Amino acid sequence: MNDCLFCKIIAGEIPSSKVYEDEKVFAFRDINPQAPVHVLVVPKQHIDSANDISAENLDSVAACFRAIPAIAAAEGLSDGYRVINNCGKAAGQTVMHLHFHLIGGCELGEKIV
Numbered sequence: 001m002n003d004c005l006f007c008k009i010i011a012g013e014i015p016s017s018k019v020y021e022d023e024k025v026f027a028f029r030d031i032n033p034q035a036p037v038h039v040l041v042v043p044k045q046h047i048d049s050a051n052d053i054s055a056e057n058l059d060s061v062a063a064c065f066r067a068i069p070a071i072a073a074a075e076g077l078s079d080g081y082r083v084i085n086n087c088g089k090a091a092g093q094t095v096m097h098l099h100f101h102l103i104g105g106c107e108l109g110e111k112i113v
């Protein structure tokens with residue numbers, strides 16, 4: 001996946017502001033933050049989108065959700081946070097490497113759900 005932006009960030013070929021890393025997960029600050037805390041939680045395994053989650057890569061996805069509470073705590077989000085995944089064009093997915101937006105640090109009042 002040489003052409004994938006997030007694979008390059010995970011490999012350290014493109015710099016990022018890393019906040020967390022383990023064997024299966026890489027998390028870094030969004031370059032265009034939508035809230036005081038806006039972290040992208042990304043499986044190291046390349047998965048195009050939520051449509052491509054399968055039994056074979058589910059452990060990578062689970063590892064993201066295992067990491068999210070720890071990242072949120074480290075970022076001081078004790079009052080709560082939002083986790084968002086955009087899947088596909090109509091949802092506004094711009095990077096085709098599965099990622100979860102971890103957003104918080106302010107009142108997240110305008111709910112879409």
Ligand code: 5GP
Nearest residue numbers: 016017028029030031032086092093094095
């Ligand atoms: P999507 O729109 O696919 O759900 O989210 C992609 C996110 O990646 C956007 O919020 C965008 O700001 C972020 N992004 C795009 N390019 C870069 C980059 O080079 N570095 C970082 N840290 N974030 C990026």
Ligand code: ZN
Nearest residue numbers: 004007046097
């Ligand atoms: Zn990738």
